[in-house]
């Protein structure tokens with residue numbers, strides 16, 4: 043596959059000729075090297091996107107949609123290879139990349155392909171004599187910066203609505219996981235996307251990422267990543283007042299009430315935290331258990347955690363793979379030391395698997411820690427297979443714990459009481475709430491958070507509107523204009 047920067051429809055070397063080594067987190071082996079984009083390369087990509095913007099913005103919406111639909115078909119055609127590529131690059135188990143990530147990527151492009159010609163303007167009922175309509179215009183060139191945890195899926199979440207709305211794009215995948223985005227770049231050309239409409243520039247945050255955030259020719263930056271970097275992007279956007287959309291970190295609260303279906307809650311809560319090794323912004327990383335069921339829940343939950351098959355992500359039987367990089371594994375482990383220093387108790391896990399075949403990889407067993415709500419392990423995003431447990435005695439206390447971090451992204455609750463389900467869903471500080479489930483996503487449902495988790499939304503009409511500017515047009519149909527001045 044291509045490993046250059048995609049600029050203006052060609053895969054090219056970076057100006058500085060530098061390369062980024064891409065490693066397999068299962069054993070640290072080198073997969074390949076890709077070209078590294080620096081500031082000058084981002085500038086070239088913005089030039090290409092700027093040149094392509096007028097024609098793409100004027101391409102009939104149905105035609106833009108058709109290209110995205112063709113892309114979705116191509117992704118399905120190449121699904122097996124794409125899933126394996128994503129698994130090697132990220133460590134995400136093959137059964138997930140095959141069963142979730144790649145199908146969801148195709149579904150997202152298909153959804154926005156279908157939406158392209160369905161975003162309608164409006165006619166506003168103004169005073170008689172005038173016709174006022176609001177048209178939705180593309181923004182021009184948008185910059186998109188994505189992280190390493192679900193690279194192929196996030197490529198579709200970002201590109202789908204931006205392209206459907208008629209924008210051109212400079213997309214920067216994470217330096218750790220650039221491969222599937224570059225492959226999507228190849229498939230986009232095969233689907234018939236004109237040169238320069240999508241430019242893909244793998245590179246580091248401090249160079250390529252910061253240049254996107256500050257570039258005067260970029261109208262909007264859509265960012266998925268950590269909260270500190272999100273803040274720096276907002277600061278950098280001030281130069282040309284570019285729009286910013288931020289999908290940032292989370293510390294998902296997952297509340298289990300005393301009347302919950304415990305079997306379902308145990309299974310759903312395990313998926314909530316251990317899927318993708320806990321490397322999910324919406325991970326249910328705080329289990330908030332009603333005291334009456336806490337012991338029984340934890341007995342079943344820790345038994346389930348211990349049964350999860352941790353191993354080589356390329357083995358279709360593997361349920362949990364390695365963390366995505368050695369540096370990230372070290373960061374997650376540092377949180378385990380912090381938790382111990384704070385007086386937290388490890389209920390299960392906390393160490394690397396004993397299997398010698400996994401010794402060279404970035405592995406950590408599913409980990410459950412009992413801790414106080416104010417502890418750092420309970421308030422900061424760990425982004426690994428680590429869940430903290432708290433107990434509560436009544437709904438008010440449960441909600442107070444749930445809403446007690448700086449974040450507000452995803453949250454869940456398990457109960458059979460319908461009124462409580464609605465009440466707690468209403469009062470949870472979160473952009474997304476799941477009742478008797480966790481971590482459901484759909485291309486039609488807005489995805490994003492509040493407070494320290496950012497603002498703006500991926501997915502659905504919310505995302506599409508976020509890639510357009512409303513233009514209000516006034517037509518004098520038959521109005522007599524009042525004479526404001528006495529002369530002439």
Ligand code: NAD
Nearest residue numbers: 188189190215216247251252267268271289290291292323
């Ligand atoms: P990160 O913030 O370190 O990096 C994300 C992206 O930003 C990468 O492409 C990186 O190269 C780039 N970047 C880094 N510094 C930059 C800078 N100064 N200017 C511009 N770009 C820069 O995050 P990560 O470690 O790759 O991903 C994990 C984080 O992403 C977690 O905090 C997680 O919660 C968050 N995340 C959020 C969502 C969401 O939808 N809310 C989804 C997934 C991940």
